[in-house]
Amino acid sequence: MHISEGFLPASHAVGWTLVSAPIAAWSVRRVSRALRQEPRARLELAAVGGFAFALSALKLPSVSGSCSHPTGSGLGAILVGPAKMPAIGLAVLLFQALLLAHGGLTTLGANLFSLSVAGPLVSWTTFSLCGKAGLPSEAGIFSGTALGNLATYAVTAAQLAFAYPDPHSGFSAAFVKFASIFALTQIPLAISEGLLTVVVAKALRRARFSIAEASS
Amino acid sequence: MRFPDYLLLAFALLAALSGLFWNRLGARAEFAGSDGLVVKALGERAKPSFEPLWKPPSAEVESGLFALQAAIGGALAGYVIGRARGAKPSRVANTFDPVSYTHLTLPTNREV
Numbered sequence: 017m018h019i020s021e022g023f024l025p026a027s028h029a030v031g032w033t034l035v036s037a038p039i040a041a042w043s044v045r046r047v048s049r050a051l052r053q054e055p056r057a058r059l060e061l062a063a064v065g066g067f068a069f070a071l072s073a074l075k076l077p078s079v080s081g082s083c084s085h086p087t088g089s090g091l092g093a094i095l096v097g098p099a100k101m102p103a104i105g106l107a108v109l110l111f112q113a114l115l116l117a118h119g120g121l122t123t124l125g126a127n128l129f130s131l132s133v134a135g136p137l138v139s140w141t142t143f144s145l146c147g148k149a150g151l152p153s154e155a156g157i158f159s160g161t162a163l164g165n166l167a168t169y170a171v172t173a174a175q176l177a178f179a180y181p182d183p184h185s186g187f188s189a190a191f192v193k194f195a196s197i198f199a200l201t202q203i204p205l206a207i208s209e210g211l212l213t214v215v216v217a218k219a220l221r222r223a224r225f226s227i228a229e230a231s232s
Numbered sequence: 233m234r235f236p237d238y239l240l241l242a243f244a245l246l247a248a249l250s251g252l253f254w255n256r257l258g259a260r261a262e263f264a265g266s267d268g269l270v271v272k273a274l275g276e277r278a279k280p281s282f283e284p285l286w287k288p289p290s291a292e293v294e295s296g297l298f299a300l301q302a303a304i305g306g307a308l309a310g311y312v313i314g315r316a317r318g319a320k321p322s323r324v325a326n327t328f329d330p331v332s333y334t335h336l337t338l339p340t341n342r343e344v
Contacts, residue, residue, distance in 0.1 A: 018267045022280030063312040069305025073298045077251030081261025082269055088305075115297050117284035118267075154234070180274055194270060201251075201266045208247035211240045216309075218237065223316035 017087065017130050017172045017198075018112070021120025028179045033125030036102070039133055043102035050100070057096075063220060064092030065104045071209065072108050072131075080200040086209035087168050090161030091216060093136030094143045105132025130171035139164030157217050162210035169198040 024032070050057040071088030078084055088108075092101050105128055112118040119127050139160040146156030177190035254261050271278070288294035 020267060020271050020280070021284045022282035023271060023274065023278055026281060059312045059316065062308050064309075066305040066308025066310075066312070070302045070309065071305070073302035073305065074248075075265065075298070076248045077254075077261070077263045079250050079254050080266075081251065081254055081263060082266045083251075083263045084266040111301060113284070114286065115288075116294060116301075117287040120282070120284055122282045152234075176270060176274075180277060193273065197269050197273060198266055204247045204250045208244045211244035211247070215237050215240050215244070219313055220316075223313050 017127065017168050018109075018119035019123040019126055019172065019175065021113070021117065022122055023120075024123050024126060024175075024179055028175075029122040029125065031125075032123075032129060032175070036125040036128040036133070040102045040106050040128060043099060043132075044106070047100050047103040060096050061100065061104070064095050065107065067091050067216060068104050068108055069111075071212075072112070076205055076208070078201040078204050082197075082201050084169075084198070084201045084205055086205055086212075087131055087135055087165050088209070089132060089136050089168075090139040090157075090164045090209065091213045093139040093164060094157055094160055094213075094217065095220065098133075098136035098140045101136040102128060102132040126175050127172075130168045130175065134171040135164040135168035137164075138167035154214050154218075157214050158210040161213040162206040165206040165209050166202060169202045170195060173198055 047061065051061070068088035068091075071086045073085070075083045075085050089101050089105065092104055109119055109124055109127055109131065113120050113124060141160075142163050143156040143160035146159060147153065173191055173194035176194045177187050180190055181187045182189035182193070251261065251263065288297055
């Protein structure tokens with residue numbers, strides 16, 4: 017999901033930065049307020065932030081013969097809510113952009129939007145809908161995480177198609193082209209991340225973290 | 233229907249490493265990063281307008297830094313789960329029934 021440094025046309029880089037910057041600033045304020053006011057928030061944020069940090073470093077071989085990585089943001093979206101995820105995503109993406117030349121500063125806005133805004137919103141919405149449908153929370157966590165992972169990559173493909181539309185058939189053909197590079201690779205990894213997140217969420221619940229908070 | 237954790241983890245591992253079976257099926261896979269493949273698909277049309285400020289000088293340094301990222305994350309998450317579980321009343325202590333030692337301190341009971 018990382019669009020590499022410098023690969024967005026200047027207008028798109030500025031545009032996505034303008035979209036993501038206020039969201040990130042709002043999220044950082046939400047997080048710092050929660051850290052001051054709720055003693056428990058510190059532990060919850062450390063757990064979901066650590067999970068996101070660890071998972072987004074794991075590059076896994078997939079069935080298409082290419083490598084990709086989980087996003088690690090479904091757990092946080094479900095446990096602490098999607099509003100706090102842009103702050104966590106910002107830390108992950110800055111670490112990778114500055115130390116690993118993975119992603120970049122000019123593409124930070126676009127990458128933050130796919131990883132920490134779109135993905136977590138899909139995860140949280142799916143989880144909430146599963147809860148309303150009376151499904152067990154494991155089903156909601158699994159499908160929320162897996163769909164959030166896929167949504168992140170779908171948004172990346174859309175951002176690329178928007179910047180580099182097909183000369184003949186425009187946005188849709190370009191979107192299909194980019195999405196097909198990600199899709200086959202990402203589906204097994206989305207399933208894997210969904211299963212792992214169920215286990216970690218259960219462990220957190222046994223450690224007396226409530227995962228029902230996010231759905232209220 | 234509930235699945236035990238070890239089964240979920242086994243399936244997660246199987247799905248995560250599913251690509252490794254790909255080579256055995258005869259497909260010669262290079263396992264290049266999908267982010268890089270997208271850049272390749274852009275072809276001639278895209279030239280990077282901005283270079284990273286700093287790049288890891290070798291693949292070894294890069295893998296080391298990725299390991300550092302995973303280690304920081306794992307340590308944080310593990311610390312929180314461990315701390316929260318440790319804060320619960322110990323299960324070991326609860327498995328022992330209280331024992332009365334009165335018979336040891338009251339010799340008269342024994343001699344009656």
